[in-house]
Amino acid sequence: MTNTTAVDGEPNLRILSVLVENRFGVxxxxxxxxxxxxxxxxxxxxxxTDDPSRSRISIVVDVHNTDATQIAKQLDKLVNVLDIKExxxxxxxxxxxxxxxxxxxxxEAVRQIIDEFGGSIDDSxxxxxxxxxxxxxxxxxxxxxALRKCGIVELQRTGRIALGHLGD
Numbered sequence: 001m002t003n004t005t006a007v008d009g010e011p012n013l014r015i016l017s018v019l020v021e022n023r024f025g026v027x028x029x030x031x032x033x034x035x036x037x038x039x040x041x042x043x044x045x046x047x048x049t050d051d052p053s054r055s056r057i058s059i060v061v062d063v064h065n066t067d068a069t070q071i072a073k074q075l076d077k078l079v080n081v082l083d084i085k086e087x088x089x090x091x092x093x094x095x096x097x098x099x100x101x102x103x104x105x106x107x108e109a110v111r112q113i114i115d116e117f118g119g120s121i122d123d124s125x126x127x128x129x130x131x132x133x134x135x136x137x138x139x140x141x142x143x144x145x146a147l148r149k150c151g152i153v154e155l156q157r158t159g160r161i162a163l164g165h166l167g168d
Contacts, residue, residue, distance in 0.1 A: 013042055014068040015092065015162050018057040018075060019083040022048055026080045030057065033078065039071055040064075043096075043159030054082065058161045087162045097134045097158040098144065103151035104129050110150050117143040128153060 020026045027046055034041055042060040049056050061071055072084045087094075102110050104127055114121060117140075119133030133143050137160055144155065 012062060012064045013060050014063050015087040015089075015094070015160060016057075016059045016061060016068070016072065016075070017085045017087055017162060017164075018059060018081060019049070020055050020057060021080040021082065022053050022055040023080055026055070026078075027057070029078055029080070030059075030075065033074055034061075037066075037071075037074060039066060039074075043157075045159045045161045047161075058159070060160050085164065087164055092162045092164050094136055094160050094162040095134055096137045096140050096160050097132065098140045099130060099132050099156045100144070100147055100152050101128050101130050101154040102147055103127065103153060106150055110147070113143065113146045113150070116146075119143070 018030070020030075031041075033039075040062040042062050043058075044060075045058045046055055048054070061068065063071070068086050072086065075081050075084055099122075104110065104124065107129065110129055110131065111121070113119075114131050114133065117133050117135060119131050121129050122132050123130040131147070133140060135143070140157065144152070
């Protein structure tokens with residue numbers, strides 16, 4: 001696993017894809033490990049895999065003050081952890097979902113932004129619209145900046161999920 005240096009306190013993010021047994025308390029043990037060791041979780045997404053007895057946890061960690069290898073070693077000690085992979089940004093497919101409640105005062109501007117980022121309007125009334133966009137997290141950052149100009153009322157992002165490229 002690699003660890004590069006962050007610039008001037010900016011997050012130095014790594015994605016850990018952790019395959020675990022789908023059992024009660026596994027997530028709590030992983031969160032407890034991060035808390036005890038002082039590792040910072042930037043985002044966390046958990047869901048069952050194609051095998052209902054297993055779940056995949058995508059953990060985006062800030063390795064500014066630690067090494068991804070150290071985090072993986074600590075995770076590997078947990079009983080229900082089956083496999084850990086660090087996914088490199090250039091060697092993985094990353095996606096995230098964003099839902100945003102936006103003022104509908106300039107609905108045409110909202111539609112333009114959503115069309116540009118491949119999103120959709122999922123609910124609307126005369127005052128607000130709820131939009132959804134799924135894309136690479138960097139694209140969502142740009143979409144969020146554009147939507148802020150229209151007036152974001154409420155926003156929720158899922159956190160990154162990722163899989164290694166085919167053949168990796």
